[in-house]
Amino acid sequence: MNVWSNWCSARGISQPIELFPYEQLDMLLSKFYGEVKKVNGADYEPESLRVMQAAIDRYLRDKDYGESIISSRQFHQSMKTLNAKAARLRQQGMGKRPNKAEALNQSEEELLWQNGSFGNHSPVALTNANFKCLSEQMGLRGRQDHYDAYVEDFILRKHDDGSESIVFNENPTKTRSGGLRVAKRITKQVMWSTDGGPRDPVKLFKLWLSKRPQPMRNQGPLYLTIIQRPKNDDVWYTKVRMGQNTIGKIMPRMTSSLESSTAKKLTNHSTRKTVVQKLKSAGQPRYKIKEITGHASEASLNDYDVISEEERRELSHIISGYKLITLPIFNLDNRQINELF
Numbered sequence: 001m002n003v004w005s006n007w008c009s010a011r012g013i014s015q016p017i018e019l020f021p022y023e024q025l026d027m028l029l030s031k032f033y034g035e036v037k038k039v040n041g042a043d044y045e046p047e048s049l050r051v052m053q054a055a056i057d058r059y060l061r062d063k064d065y066g067e068s069i070i071s072s073r074q075f076h077q078s079m080k081t082l083n084a085k086a087a088r089l090r091q092q093g094m095g096k097r098p099n100k101a102e103a104l105n106q107s108e109e110e111l112l113w114q115n116g117s118f119g120n121h122s123p124v125a126l127t128n129a130n131f132k133c134l135s136e137q138m139g140l141r142g143r144q145d146h147y148d149a150y151v152e153d154f155i156l157r158k159h160d161d162g163s164e165s166i167v168f169n170e171n172p173t174k175t176r177s178g179g180l181r182v183a184k185r186i187t188k189q190v191m192w193s194t195d196g197g198p199r200d201p202v203k204l205f206k207l208w209l210s211k212r213p214q215p216m217r218n219q220g221p222l223y224l225t226i227i228q229r230p231k232n233d234d235v236w237y238t239k240v241r242m243g244q245n246t247i248g249k250i251m252p253r254m255t256s257s258l259e260s261s262t263a264k265k266l267t268n269h270s271t272r273k274t275v276v277q278k279l280k281s282a283g284q285p286r287y288k289i290k291e292i293t294g295h296a297s298e299a300s301l302n303d304y305d306v307i308s309e310e311e312r313r314e315l316s317h318i319i320s321g322y323k324l325i326t327l328p329i330f331n332l333d334n335r336q337i338n339e340l341f
Helices: 002-010 022-035 046-062 073-091 106-114 123-138 144-148 201-210 244-248 250-255 269-281 286-293 298-304 309-320 334-340
Strands: 154-158 164-168 189-192 224-226 237-241
Touching: 002 022, 002 046, 022 046, 022 073, 046 073, 106 250, 123 144, 123 189, 123 201, 123 224, 123 250, 144 244, 154 201, 164 201, 189 201, 244 250
Parallel strands: none
Antiparallel strands: 154 164, 164 189, 224 237
């Protein structure tokens, strides 16, 4: 809504958007879609325009506005203007989403464990590992959710079978606004322990808290500034809250060592895409996936309906009529091996 508000202010329009009659708002939106640009004068991507439209529609819906600016015939002209502009921008080569974040594949994630980007051996690696776990298991998005999180939001539970879990009492986010009506997940966000090894998410989280200054091990902002060269092994973090910009660079910095990072767009949002792909590959239904990721609806997962590189290679082989031989070679005799080559 900020872009809309700024556009209106520049034109001396002060009336709240929800007070405009349908016909007048349709004309105003049509003008807005046609004129709106970035601060530097460049056009927005077609997808960004669609997001703006959805944000305005959601705002009006919360204000009990009678019609949807997306689906109602009352807003035919503004929709026509928006579609025409999006088509023109796509003809100019925009809309290909070159900056769209991509998911990590299994081999890339394993390499990050192997090269020490994830782990329990240093304050940086421990922060990286917990960033990954909290993004994937608790559905924390981008930088804002991580920055807003406090130690008090997480509860450690011990179970009769000896396992442990971390329960996250989430705060309202941009897709789950607060107030009288807070859209909560049906199930609590819970991260369970595994084998107690170096990659156990609960063990990593407990270790992370134990490395904080003593007065802040049970309270305060979850992300604290890293001591690059700790004087002792007891405290790895200062009492100063880690900045949003630093949190925003966690994923790009740790993935810079990957060869694929030169060809793939890897950002903090990549962790979100990674967990969706993991759960989809495991055959989990959408209603379960959205409970993990925190998406407001199953339709929100449409943007994640992309196939992995391995799946794309498999489809290419099918189209080519090529079948990859997967028989274990040690079960073949010499004659059969010679026939293969």
